[in-house]
Amino acid sequence: MEILPLAYALSLLTYIIGAVLYGSPIPARYVKKWGVMMMYDGIASAILVSAYGLVIKLGDHLLSIVGADWGNFTIWLTSRTGVLASMYLLLQSLGTMLKASGAEVLLEILKHAGALLATALTAIKTVYIISLVIYSLRDKILSIGVLLYSLPFRVGRSVGATLIAASLIYYIGLPLMPAFATIFEAPPVAMPSSGLGSIRGRVVDSLGNPLPNAVVELYGSGAVEPDVVVVADTSGRFYVGPPYDVMTEGTAFTSSVVFMGYRFTPDPSYLKVPWEGSLRVYNLVYAGQGLALSLIGVFYVGNVSRVGDGLLLDMEVLSETASVTILKLSAVNVSSIAVNGEDLQCSWGEFTWAGITVEECFVNLNRGTYTIELKYLGTEYPRPATTEKHYVGTADVLDYLISLQTIAISYVYSYLLLPAAYLTILSASTYALSKFLGGGMRFRLI
Protein backbone atom coordinates (compact mmCIF):
# COMPACT_ATOMS: atom_id res chain seq x y z
CA MET A 1 0.00 0.00 0.00
CA GLU A 2 1.72 3.19 -1.18
CA ILE A 3 -0.82 5.48 0.39
CA LEU A 4 0.19 4.64 3.93
CA PRO A 5 3.89 5.72 3.65
CA LEU A 6 2.64 8.94 2.09
CA ALA A 7 0.18 9.43 4.93
CA TYR A 8 2.98 8.70 7.44
CA ALA A 9 5.29 11.22 5.78
CA LEU A 10 2.48 13.77 5.70
CA SER A 11 1.76 13.30 9.40
CA LEU A 12 5.47 13.84 10.13
CA LEU A 13 5.38 16.97 7.98
CA THR A 14 2.30 18.17 9.85
CA TYR A 15 4.12 17.64 13.13
CA ILE A 16 7.20 19.55 11.96
CA ILE A 17 5.13 22.43 10.57
CA GLY A 18 3.32 22.49 13.91
CA ALA A 19 6.66 22.70 15.71
CA VAL A 20 7.76 25.52 13.38
CA LEU A 21 4.59 27.48 14.10
CA TYR A 22 4.95 26.79 17.81
CA GLY A 23 8.54 27.99 17.86
CA SER A 24 8.08 30.86 15.43
CA PRO A 25 8.99 34.42 16.57
CA ILE A 26 5.44 35.62 15.94
CA PRO A 27 3.99 36.54 19.29
CA ALA A 28 0.34 35.91 18.16
CA ARG A 29 -1.49 33.41 20.35
CA TYR A 30 -3.50 31.77 17.57
CA VAL A 31 -0.29 30.98 15.67
CA LYS A 32 1.05 29.15 18.74
CA LYS A 33 -2.32 27.45 19.17
CA TRP A 34 -2.30 26.24 15.59
CA GLY A 35 1.26 24.99 16.08
CA VAL A 36 0.32 22.89 19.08
CA MET A 37 -2.84 21.66 17.35
CA MET A 38 -0.89 20.58 14.29
CA MET A 39 1.61 18.72 16.44
CA TYR A 40 -1.28 16.85 18.04
CA ASP A 41 -2.80 16.21 14.60
CA GLY A 42 0.50 14.82 13.34
CA ILE A 43 0.71 12.42 16.28
CA ALA A 44 -2.98 11.43 15.89
CA SER A 45 -2.66 10.72 12.20
CA ALA A 46 0.60 8.82 12.82
CA ILE A 47 -1.30 6.66 15.29
CA LEU A 48 -4.05 6.09 12.69
CA VAL A 49 -1.52 5.22 9.98
CA SER A 50 0.22 2.77 12.26
CA ALA A 51 -3.13 1.38 13.39
CA TYR A 52 -4.29 0.74 9.83
CA GLY A 53 -3.90 -3.02 10.17
CA LEU A 54 -5.40 -2.84 13.63
CA VAL A 55 -8.51 -1.07 12.34
CA ILE A 56 -8.93 -3.67 9.59
CA LYS A 57 -8.58 -6.45 12.12
CA LEU A 58 -10.88 -4.64 14.52
CA GLY A 59 -13.60 -4.58 11.85
CA ASP A 60 -13.31 -8.33 11.27
CA HIS A 61 -13.21 -8.98 15.01
CA LEU A 62 -16.32 -6.89 15.74
CA LEU A 63 -18.05 -8.54 12.80
CA SER A 64 -17.43 -11.98 14.27
CA ILE A 65 -18.52 -10.78 17.73
CA VAL A 66 -21.89 -9.53 16.46
CA GLY A 67 -22.30 -12.72 14.49
CA ALA A 68 -22.76 -11.06 11.12
CA ASP A 69 -21.53 -12.62 7.93
CA TRP A 70 -21.02 -11.01 4.55
CA GLY A 71 -21.78 -14.27 2.77
CA ASN A 72 -25.18 -14.56 4.43
CA PHE A 73 -25.85 -10.90 3.71
CA THR A 74 -25.13 -11.41 0.03
CA ILE A 75 -27.41 -14.46 -0.03
CA TRP A 76 -30.12 -12.40 1.70
CA LEU A 77 -29.77 -9.64 -0.88
CA THR A 78 -29.79 -12.09 -3.79
CA SER A 79 -32.87 -13.89 -2.51
CA ARG A 80 -34.68 -10.56 -2.08
CA THR A 81 -33.70 -9.57 -5.60
CA GLY A 82 -34.92 -12.94 -6.85
CA VAL A 83 -38.30 -12.52 -5.16
CA LEU A 84 -38.72 -9.06 -6.65
CA ALA A 85 -37.58 -10.11 -10.10
CA SER A 86 -39.95 -13.08 -10.19
CA MET A 87 -42.80 -10.86 -9.04
CA TYR A 88 -41.89 -8.38 -11.75
CA LEU A 89 -41.91 -11.11 -14.37
CA LEU A 90 -45.29 -12.29 -13.09
CA LEU A 91 -46.66 -8.78 -13.49
CA GLN A 92 -45.24 -8.54 -16.98
CA SER A 93 -46.81 -11.81 -18.05
CA LEU A 94 -50.09 -10.71 -16.48
CA GLY A 95 -49.87 -7.48 -18.43
CA THR A 96 -49.35 -9.38 -21.68
CA MET A 97 -52.28 -11.60 -20.80
CA LEU A 98 -54.57 -8.70 -20.02
CA LYS A 99 -53.60 -7.02 -23.27
CA ALA A 100 -54.32 -10.18 -25.24
CA SER A 101 -57.68 -10.70 -23.55
CA GLY A 102 -58.71 -7.12 -24.12
CA ALA A 103 -58.95 -6.16 -20.44
CA GLU A 104 -56.68 -3.14 -20.77
CA VAL A 105 -58.62 -1.31 -18.07
CA LEU A 106 -56.91 -3.45 -15.46
CA LEU A 107 -53.47 -2.59 -16.79
CA GLU A 108 -53.41 0.62 -14.76
CA ILE A 109 -53.40 -1.30 -11.46
CA LEU A 110 -50.73 -3.53 -12.88
CA LYS A 111 -48.66 -0.52 -13.92
CA HIS A 112 -48.92 0.92 -10.42
CA ALA A 113 -47.85 -2.36 -8.83
CA GLY A 114 -45.05 -2.56 -11.41
CA ALA A 115 -43.83 0.93 -10.53
CA LEU A 116 -43.78 0.04 -6.84
CA LEU A 117 -41.83 -3.12 -7.56
CA ALA A 118 -39.38 -1.27 -9.78
CA THR A 119 -38.78 1.19 -6.93
CA ALA A 120 -38.17 -1.63 -4.46
CA LEU A 121 -35.88 -3.32 -6.97
CA THR A 122 -33.89 -0.10 -7.43
CA ALA A 123 -33.57 0.26 -3.66
CA ILE A 124 -32.28 -3.30 -3.28
CA LYS A 125 -29.89 -2.70 -6.15
CA THR A 126 -28.61 0.46 -4.47
CA VAL A 127 -28.01 -1.43 -1.22
CA TYR A 128 -26.26 -4.10 -3.26
CA ILE A 129 -23.97 -1.55 -4.92
CA ILE A 130 -23.18 0.16 -1.59
CA SER A 131 -22.40 -3.18 0.03
CA LEU A 132 -20.27 -4.20 -2.93
CA VAL A 133 -18.28 -0.95 -2.73
CA ILE A 134 -17.81 -1.26 1.03
CA TYR A 135 -16.88 -4.94 0.93
CA SER A 136 -14.41 -4.76 -1.92
CA LEU A 137 -12.97 -1.27 -1.35
CA ARG A 138 -12.98 -1.09 2.44
CA ASP A 139 -9.19 -1.09 2.84
CA LYS A 140 -8.81 1.49 0.08
CA ILE A 141 -11.49 3.73 1.60
CA LEU A 142 -9.77 3.41 4.97
CA SER A 143 -6.33 4.24 3.61
CA ILE A 144 -7.62 7.22 1.63
CA GLY A 145 -9.39 8.36 4.79
CA VAL A 146 -6.14 8.12 6.73
CA LEU A 147 -4.30 10.00 3.97
CA LEU A 148 -6.83 12.81 3.96
CA TYR A 149 -6.80 12.83 7.74
CA SER A 150 -3.02 13.35 7.80
CA LEU A 151 -2.96 16.33 5.43
CA PRO A 152 -1.45 19.41 7.09
CA PHE A 153 -3.58 22.35 8.28
CA ARG A 154 -6.63 20.04 8.74
CA VAL A 155 -7.42 20.32 5.05
CA GLY A 156 -9.02 16.89 4.72
CA ARG A 157 -9.48 16.04 8.35
CA SER A 158 -13.30 15.90 8.38
CA VAL A 159 -13.56 13.99 5.10
CA GLY A 160 -10.83 11.63 6.21
CA ALA A 161 -12.46 10.99 9.57
CA THR A 162 -15.80 10.33 7.83
CA LEU A 163 -14.20 7.88 5.40
CA ILE A 164 -12.42 6.03 8.21
CA ALA A 165 -15.65 5.88 10.24
CA ALA A 166 -17.71 4.81 7.21
CA SER A 167 -15.30 2.03 6.30
CA LEU A 168 -15.59 0.66 9.82
CA ILE A 169 -19.30 1.25 10.54
CA TYR A 170 -20.61 0.11 7.16
CA TYR A 171 -18.35 -2.92 7.12
CA ILE A 172 -19.73 -4.08 10.46
CA GLY A 173 -23.22 -2.66 10.06
CA LEU A 174 -24.29 -3.71 6.59
CA PRO A 175 -24.22 -7.48 7.23
CA LEU A 176 -26.52 -6.84 10.20
CA MET A 177 -29.21 -5.47 7.90
CA PRO A 178 -31.02 -8.85 7.59
CA ALA A 179 -31.37 -8.99 11.39
CA PHE A 180 -32.76 -5.44 11.42
CA ALA A 181 -35.11 -6.23 8.55
CA THR A 182 -36.34 -9.42 10.25
CA ILE A 183 -37.36 -7.47 13.33
CA PHE A 184 -39.20 -4.72 11.53
CA GLU A 185 -40.29 -6.43 8.34
CA ALA A 186 -43.98 -6.50 7.54
CA PRO A 187 -45.58 -9.91 8.08
CA PRO A 188 -45.36 -11.80 4.82
CA VAL A 189 -48.42 -11.25 2.70
CA ALA A 190 -49.65 -14.57 1.40
CA MET A 191 -49.14 -14.69 -2.32
CA PRO A 192 -52.50 -15.59 -3.80
CA SER A 193 -51.63 -19.06 -4.97
CA SER A 194 -55.04 -19.51 -6.57
CA GLY A 195 -53.95 -17.34 -9.40
CA LEU A 196 -55.10 -17.84 -12.89
CA GLY A 197 -56.09 -21.21 -14.22
CA SER A 198 -57.18 -22.82 -17.42
CA ILE A 199 -59.52 -25.44 -18.79
CA ARG A 200 -58.05 -27.76 -21.35
CA GLY A 201 -59.41 -30.94 -22.70
CA ARG A 202 -60.61 -33.05 -25.55
CA VAL A 203 -64.10 -33.45 -26.86
CA VAL A 204 -64.91 -37.10 -27.57
CA ASP A 205 -68.02 -39.02 -28.53
CA SER A 206 -69.53 -41.93 -26.58
CA LEU A 207 -66.85 -44.32 -27.83
CA GLY A 208 -63.97 -41.98 -27.08
CA ASN A 209 -63.36 -40.87 -30.66
CA PRO A 210 -62.45 -37.20 -30.97
CA LEU A 211 -65.03 -34.76 -32.29
CA PRO A 212 -63.17 -32.53 -34.72
CA ASN A 213 -63.92 -28.80 -34.69
CA ALA A 214 -66.52 -29.23 -31.99
CA VAL A 215 -67.74 -26.00 -30.46
CA VAL A 216 -67.34 -25.90 -26.68
CA GLU A 217 -69.49 -23.43 -24.82
CA LEU A 218 -69.01 -22.60 -21.17
CA TYR A 219 -71.74 -20.92 -19.14
CA GLY A 220 -71.21 -19.10 -15.90
CA SER A 221 -73.67 -19.72 -13.10
CA GLY A 222 -77.11 -18.57 -14.17
CA ALA A 223 -75.87 -17.26 -17.50
CA VAL A 224 -78.14 -17.59 -20.52
CA GLU A 225 -75.51 -16.62 -23.02
CA PRO A 226 -72.26 -18.56 -23.03
CA ASP A 227 -69.32 -16.81 -21.37
CA VAL A 228 -66.81 -18.74 -23.42
CA VAL A 229 -67.13 -20.09 -26.94
CA VAL A 230 -64.17 -21.95 -28.28
CA VAL A 231 -63.75 -24.21 -31.31
CA ALA A 232 -61.74 -27.37 -30.80
CA ASP A 233 -59.06 -28.37 -33.26
CA THR A 234 -59.32 -31.26 -35.70
CA SER A 235 -58.43 -33.75 -32.99
CA GLY A 236 -61.03 -32.38 -30.61
CA ARG A 237 -58.62 -30.56 -28.37
CA PHE A 238 -59.60 -27.24 -26.89
CA TYR A 239 -58.07 -24.76 -24.50
CA VAL A 240 -59.60 -21.99 -22.45
CA GLY A 241 -57.15 -19.95 -20.40
CA PRO A 242 -54.37 -17.41 -20.42
CA PRO A 243 -53.50 -15.39 -22.36
CA TYR A 244 -56.84 -15.16 -24.16
CA ASP A 245 -59.04 -15.98 -21.21
CA VAL A 246 -58.38 -14.61 -17.76
CA MET A 247 -60.06 -16.76 -15.14
CA THR A 248 -59.05 -17.33 -11.56
CA GLU A 249 -58.89 -20.75 -10.03
CA GLY A 250 -62.19 -21.91 -8.59
CA THR A 251 -64.34 -20.29 -11.27
CA ALA A 252 -67.08 -22.76 -12.24
CA PHE A 253 -68.73 -23.25 -15.61
CA THR A 254 -71.42 -25.44 -17.10
CA SER A 255 -70.23 -26.92 -20.36
CA SER A 256 -72.05 -27.60 -23.56
CA VAL A 257 -70.85 -29.02 -26.86
CA VAL A 258 -72.28 -28.03 -30.22
CA PHE A 259 -71.55 -30.41 -33.04
CA MET A 260 -73.16 -30.43 -36.48
CA GLY A 261 -75.74 -27.94 -35.29
CA TYR A 262 -76.83 -30.05 -32.31
CA ARG A 263 -76.23 -29.06 -28.77
CA PHE A 264 -75.14 -31.75 -26.33
CA THR A 265 -74.47 -31.80 -22.63
CA PRO A 266 -71.14 -33.56 -22.16
CA ASP A 267 -69.85 -35.43 -19.17
CA PRO A 268 -68.64 -33.76 -16.98
CA SER A 269 -70.95 -30.85 -17.50
CA TYR A 270 -69.67 -28.93 -14.49
CA LEU A 271 -66.12 -27.66 -14.84
CA LYS A 272 -64.12 -25.89 -12.20
CA VAL A 273 -60.91 -24.02 -13.05
CA PRO A 274 -58.31 -25.51 -13.30
CA TRP A 275 -59.59 -28.51 -15.19
CA GLU A 276 -58.08 -30.95 -17.61
CA GLY A 277 -59.68 -34.01 -19.11
CA SER A 278 -62.13 -35.28 -21.68
CA LEU A 279 -65.57 -33.93 -22.38
CA ARG A 280 -67.50 -37.01 -23.40
CA VAL A 281 -70.70 -36.67 -25.38
CA TYR A 282 -72.50 -39.91 -24.51
CA ASN A 283 -75.40 -39.58 -26.92
CA LEU A 284 -73.31 -39.03 -30.01
CA VAL A 285 -71.39 -41.39 -32.20
CA TYR A 286 -69.17 -39.75 -34.75
CA ALA A 287 -68.54 -42.09 -37.63
CA GLY A 288 -65.97 -39.82 -39.18
CA GLN A 289 -65.94 -38.14 -42.59
CA GLY A 290 -68.80 -35.76 -41.76
CA LEU A 291 -71.35 -38.29 -40.52
CA ALA A 292 -72.62 -38.68 -36.99
CA LEU A 293 -75.41 -40.46 -35.14
CA SER A 294 -77.20 -38.65 -32.38
CA LEU A 295 -78.92 -41.01 -29.97
CA ILE A 296 -81.97 -40.04 -27.96
CA GLY A 297 -83.03 -42.63 -25.42
CA VAL A 298 -81.12 -45.26 -23.45
CA PHE A 299 -78.57 -47.04 -25.56
CA TYR A 300 -75.74 -49.41 -25.27
CA VAL A 301 -73.37 -48.94 -28.19
CA GLY A 302 -71.49 -52.17 -28.70
CA ASN A 303 -69.25 -51.79 -31.65
CA VAL A 304 -68.56 -49.34 -34.43
CA SER A 305 -66.45 -50.45 -37.32
CA ARG A 306 -65.59 -48.83 -40.58
CA VAL A 307 -64.76 -50.98 -43.53
CA GLY A 308 -64.01 -49.06 -46.70
CA ASP A 309 -66.87 -46.69 -47.24
CA GLY A 310 -69.17 -48.64 -44.95
CA LEU A 311 -70.05 -48.16 -41.30
CA LEU A 312 -71.32 -50.96 -39.08
CA LEU A 313 -72.88 -50.05 -35.74
CA ASP A 314 -74.03 -52.65 -33.18
CA MET A 315 -76.18 -51.30 -30.41
CA GLU A 316 -78.91 -52.11 -28.01
CA VAL A 317 -81.87 -49.93 -27.14
CA LEU A 318 -82.55 -50.24 -23.45
CA SER A 319 -85.51 -47.87 -23.22
CA GLU A 320 -89.01 -48.48 -24.57
CA THR A 321 -88.59 -46.11 -27.44
CA ALA A 322 -85.55 -44.38 -28.79
CA SER A 323 -84.57 -42.29 -31.72
CA VAL A 324 -81.42 -42.14 -33.77
CA THR A 325 -80.73 -39.02 -35.75
CA ILE A 326 -78.34 -39.52 -38.60
CA LEU A 327 -76.49 -36.29 -39.22
CA LYS A 328 -74.40 -35.67 -42.28
CA LEU A 329 -72.89 -32.82 -44.11
CA SER A 330 -74.73 -32.00 -47.29
CA ALA A 331 -71.59 -32.92 -49.21
CA VAL A 332 -71.63 -36.42 -47.77
CA ASN A 333 -73.23 -38.91 -50.08
CA VAL A 334 -75.06 -41.73 -48.29
CA SER A 335 -75.78 -44.55 -50.73
CA SER A 336 -77.61 -46.92 -48.41
CA ILE A 337 -78.84 -47.26 -44.85
CA ALA A 338 -79.80 -50.65 -43.46
CA VAL A 339 -81.22 -51.37 -40.01
CA ASN A 340 -80.90 -55.07 -39.10
CA GLY A 341 -80.35 -55.80 -42.76
CA GLU A 342 -83.43 -53.95 -43.99
CA ASP A 343 -82.92 -50.99 -46.26
CA LEU A 344 -84.15 -47.73 -44.85
CA GLN A 345 -85.32 -44.85 -46.95
CA CYS A 346 -84.38 -41.65 -45.24
CA SER A 347 -86.11 -38.38 -45.83
CA TRP A 348 -83.30 -35.92 -45.31
CA GLY A 349 -84.15 -32.61 -43.77
CA GLU A 350 -81.68 -29.81 -44.34
CA PHE A 351 -80.61 -26.95 -42.14
CA THR A 352 -77.68 -24.59 -42.03
CA TRP A 353 -75.64 -23.89 -38.94
CA ALA A 354 -72.52 -21.74 -38.65
CA GLY A 355 -71.92 -21.81 -42.36
CA ILE A 356 -72.27 -25.59 -42.56
CA THR A 357 -75.20 -27.24 -44.31
CA VAL A 358 -76.25 -30.34 -42.38
CA GLU A 359 -78.83 -32.91 -43.31
CA GLU A 360 -80.65 -34.98 -40.75
CA CYS A 361 -82.74 -38.12 -40.82
CA PHE A 362 -84.71 -39.53 -37.89
CA VAL A 363 -85.00 -43.24 -37.22
CA ASN A 364 -87.31 -44.39 -34.44
CA LEU A 365 -86.44 -47.59 -32.65
CA ASN A 366 -88.01 -49.76 -29.97
CA ARG A 367 -86.35 -51.88 -27.31
CA GLY A 368 -84.06 -54.45 -28.88
CA THR A 369 -80.71 -55.06 -30.50
CA TYR A 370 -79.90 -53.31 -33.73
CA THR A 371 -77.22 -53.34 -36.34
CA ILE A 372 -77.11 -50.22 -38.43
CA GLU A 373 -75.15 -50.36 -41.65
CA LEU A 374 -74.37 -47.27 -43.64
CA LYS A 375 -72.58 -46.85 -46.91
CA TYR A 376 -71.43 -43.35 -47.62
CA LEU A 377 -68.79 -41.27 -49.23
CA GLY A 378 -67.70 -38.67 -46.74
CA THR A 379 -65.74 -35.49 -46.52
CA GLU A 380 -63.78 -33.75 -43.78
CA TYR A 381 -65.86 -31.94 -41.23
CA PRO A 382 -65.06 -28.23 -41.67
CA ARG A 383 -64.43 -25.69 -39.02
CA PRO A 384 -67.72 -23.96 -38.21
CA ALA A 385 -67.89 -20.23 -38.70
CA THR A 386 -68.51 -19.60 -35.03
CA THR A 387 -67.20 -16.50 -33.41
CA GLU A 388 -65.06 -17.42 -30.45
CA LYS A 389 -65.74 -15.66 -27.21
CA HIS A 390 -63.16 -15.17 -24.50
CA TYR A 391 -63.63 -14.81 -20.81
CA VAL A 392 -62.24 -12.13 -18.57
CA GLY A 393 -63.31 -12.57 -14.97
CA THR A 394 -62.97 -8.88 -14.15
CA ALA A 395 -63.99 -9.12 -10.49
CA ASP A 396 -61.71 -12.08 -9.78
CA VAL A 397 -58.80 -10.59 -11.68
CA LEU A 398 -59.36 -7.28 -9.93
CA ASP A 399 -59.14 -9.00 -6.53
CA TYR A 400 -56.03 -10.80 -7.66
CA LEU A 401 -54.42 -7.61 -8.95
CA ILE A 402 -55.29 -5.73 -5.77
CA SER A 403 -53.68 -8.47 -3.69
CA LEU A 404 -50.61 -8.22 -5.92
CA GLN A 405 -50.61 -4.49 -5.37
CA THR A 406 -50.75 -5.02 -1.60
CA ILE A 407 -47.78 -7.33 -1.87
CA ALA A 408 -45.93 -4.73 -3.95
CA ILE A 409 -46.61 -2.10 -1.28
CA SER A 410 -45.31 -4.43 1.44
CA TYR A 411 -42.21 -4.97 -0.70
CA VAL A 412 -41.67 -1.23 -0.90
CA TYR A 413 -41.85 -1.08 2.88
CA SER A 414 -39.56 -4.05 3.41
CA TYR A 415 -37.07 -3.40 0.65
CA LEU A 416 -37.02 0.37 0.36
CA LEU A 417 -38.07 1.99 3.63
CA LEU A 418 -36.39 -0.46 6.01
CA PRO A 419 -32.99 -0.49 4.25
CA ALA A 420 -33.21 3.31 3.93
CA ALA A 421 -33.91 3.62 7.66
CA TYR A 422 -31.06 1.27 8.43
CA LEU A 423 -28.66 3.15 6.16
CA THR A 424 -29.71 6.35 7.92
CA ILE A 425 -28.83 4.76 11.27
CA LEU A 426 -25.46 3.69 9.86
CA SER A 427 -24.85 7.21 8.53
CA ALA A 428 -25.67 8.68 11.95
CA SER A 429 -23.26 6.23 13.57
CA THR A 430 -20.62 7.14 10.99
CA TYR A 431 -21.10 10.82 11.79
CA ALA A 432 -20.77 10.14 15.51
CA LEU A 433 -17.60 8.09 15.06
CA SER A 434 -16.11 10.68 12.73
CA LYS A 435 -16.80 13.33 15.37
CA PHE A 436 -14.99 11.15 17.88
CA LEU A 437 -12.05 10.84 15.50
CA GLY A 438 -11.89 14.61 15.39
CA GLY A 439 -13.54 15.25 12.08
CA GLY A 440 -17.22 15.27 11.54
CA MET A 441 -18.57 16.29 8.17
CA ARG A 442 -20.43 19.50 8.37
CA PHE A 443 -23.17 19.66 5.82
CA ARG A 444 -23.13 23.22 4.69
CA LEU A 445 -24.59 24.69 1.58
CA ILE A 446 -22.16 27.61 1.40
Added chain:
Amino acid sequence: MELVDFVRQMAVAVTTVAWFVFLVTWAVGWALRGAPLPFRNIKRVGQSLIEDSVMAAFWLALGTTIFALISYIVSSISLPMPPPPSS
Protein backbone atom coordinates in the same frame (compact mmCIF):
# COMPACT_ATOMS: atom_id res chain seq x y z
CA MET B 1 6.77 6.83 -4.52
CA GLU B 2 7.95 10.13 -5.90
CA LEU B 3 5.29 11.91 -3.96
CA VAL B 4 6.41 10.22 -0.74
CA ASP B 5 10.01 11.24 -1.43
CA PHE B 6 8.89 14.76 -2.16
CA VAL B 7 7.00 14.95 1.13
CA ARG B 8 10.00 13.50 2.98
CA GLN B 9 12.36 16.02 1.36
CA MET B 10 9.91 18.72 2.24
CA ALA B 11 9.89 17.51 5.85
CA VAL B 12 13.68 17.63 5.92
CA ALA B 13 13.65 21.13 4.41
CA VAL B 14 11.04 22.33 6.89
CA THR B 15 13.10 20.80 9.72
CA THR B 16 16.15 22.77 8.58
CA VAL B 17 14.05 25.90 8.37
CA ALA B 18 12.61 25.09 11.79
CA TRP B 19 16.03 25.11 13.49
CA PHE B 20 16.79 28.53 12.02
CA VAL B 21 13.38 29.77 13.06
CA PHE B 22 13.94 28.52 16.62
CA LEU B 23 17.33 30.21 16.70
CA VAL B 24 15.79 33.43 15.47
CA THR B 25 12.99 33.13 18.03
CA TRP B 26 15.45 32.43 20.78
CA ALA B 27 17.57 35.42 19.73
CA VAL B 28 14.56 37.68 19.36
CA GLY B 29 13.31 36.48 22.74
CA TRP B 30 16.57 37.32 24.44
CA ALA B 31 16.77 40.63 22.56
CA LEU B 32 13.34 41.61 23.76
CA ARG B 33 14.00 40.37 27.26
CA GLY B 34 17.32 42.17 27.53
CA ALA B 35 16.20 45.30 25.70
CA PRO B 36 16.57 48.56 27.65
CA LEU B 37 12.85 49.16 27.47
CA PRO B 38 11.00 49.65 30.72
CA PHE B 39 7.87 47.77 29.52
CA ARG B 40 7.03 44.59 31.39
CA ASN B 41 4.87 43.31 28.53
CA ILE B 42 7.77 43.32 26.11
CA LYS B 43 9.96 41.48 28.59
CA ARG B 44 7.18 38.91 29.09
CA VAL B 45 6.81 38.39 25.35
CA GLY B 46 10.58 37.95 25.11
CA GLN B 47 10.48 35.39 27.93
CA SER B 48 7.65 33.42 26.30
CA LEU B 49 9.45 33.47 22.94
CA ILE B 50 12.54 31.98 24.58
CA GLU B 51 10.44 29.30 26.29
CA ASP B 52 8.50 28.48 23.15
CA SER B 53 11.61 28.22 21.03
CA VAL B 54 13.24 25.88 23.53
CA MET B 55 10.09 23.75 23.88
CA ALA B 56 9.55 23.63 20.12
CA ALA B 57 13.19 22.66 19.59
CA PHE B 58 12.81 19.98 22.22
CA TRP B 59 9.66 18.50 20.61
CA LEU B 60 11.16 18.74 17.15
CA ALA B 61 14.24 16.87 18.34
CA LEU B 62 11.98 14.28 19.93
CA GLY B 63 9.69 14.12 16.87
CA THR B 64 11.35 11.21 15.11
CA THR B 65 11.56 9.33 18.38
CA ILE B 66 7.89 10.00 19.12
CA PHE B 67 6.85 8.72 15.69
CA ALA B 68 9.04 5.64 15.98
CA LEU B 69 7.56 5.02 19.43
CA ILE B 70 3.99 5.31 18.06
CA SER B 71 4.77 2.86 15.28
CA TYR B 72 6.31 0.45 17.73
CA ILE B 73 3.48 0.62 20.28
CA VAL B 74 0.66 0.36 17.72
CA SER B 75 2.31 -2.46 15.82
CA SER B 76 2.80 -4.35 19.06
CA ILE B 77 -0.90 -3.84 19.87
CA SER B 78 -2.01 -5.10 16.48
CA LEU B 79 -1.18 -8.67 17.34
CA PRO B 80 -3.76 -11.33 16.40
CA MET B 81 -7.03 -10.75 18.17
CA PRO B 82 -8.38 -13.30 20.62
CA PRO B 83 -11.26 -15.37 19.23
CA PRO B 84 -14.75 -13.99 19.82
CA PRO B 85 -16.82 -15.39 22.67
CA SER B 86 -18.42 -18.57 21.41
CA SER B 87 -21.26 -18.94 23.92
